[in-house]
Amino acid sequence: MKRLARVGLVFGVLALGGTVVGCADKENEAAKQHRIKASNHMAKKEYKEAAEAYALSLQADPKQEKVWEKKAFAHIELGEIDKASEAVLKILEFKTTPAEKAEIYRTLASIYMKGGTLDDAEKYFNESLKLEPKDEASLGWIAEIYAQRGGARSMSAPIVKADLEKSLSYYDQVIAINPNSANTYLNKRVVMGRMMEYERQQMEMAKSEAVENAKDPKIVEEANARAAEHLKQMEAYNSQFADMTKKFSDAQKATKAQAANQK
Structure with a gap:
């Protein structure tokens, strides 16, 4: 009985694992379909629709660094600086080295510079300087x-x-x-x-x-x-x-x- 119980437990784990994989496949497929739709909208410069489709793709699979980048770009084109900033901050989660993180902070600062929000731009240039004190670009900006x-x-x-x-x-x-x-x-x-x-x-x-x-x-x-x-x-x-x-x-x-x- 104990041996059967152990086998049953293993089967249960395998079955559960299979269910998770199947769910992941569906999520990946949904992410892909929304991503394709977003790309089509981007090609037509339909940035509002593109941003919405990218959001749905990321809802299905948030671990898409490039999609966060494209979503940020769509928001920039729409003049939605805060939403673009939120997307760029998500990209920061994928970075591991100080140099990579500093580059993301510079990108954020540049977005705010473009939008004319100097206080926020200065804030993120300073974040870059915390990681790279001799960052010539941030000091210059x-x-x-x-x-x-x-x-x-x-x-x-x-x-x-x-x-x-x-x-x-x-x-x-x-x-x-x-x-x-x-x-x-x-x-x-x-x-x-x-x-x-x-x-x-x-x-x-x-x-x-x-x-x-x-x-x-x-x-x-x-x-x-x-x-x-x-x-x-x-x-x-x-x-x-x-x-x-x-x-x-x-x-x-x-x-x-x-x-x-x-x-």
């Missing part, structure tokens, strides 16, 4: 984020000195890693141009204050001192601006020479 916040990309935008200074500090980190990064010198020069404009504005305001309070020697003295300090700072930035121009040119030459040597 964070510098760009602060440049935009500081008004460096629009002559009509208000200048925020603290953000521009932070942008410069990130560009300096990129240069420390890659002294031949020509674009970094170019971008840093743009920020310095806005810093010069900030100092000029502050100088003019101080001069105006001195004129408006001409009868108060103390105010005039303080205002003129501030104006002189802003002029000094403006000249310092102007000197650095010229230096960036030279370094940009040198970096371009170095890059061309390196490319020629590799031929």
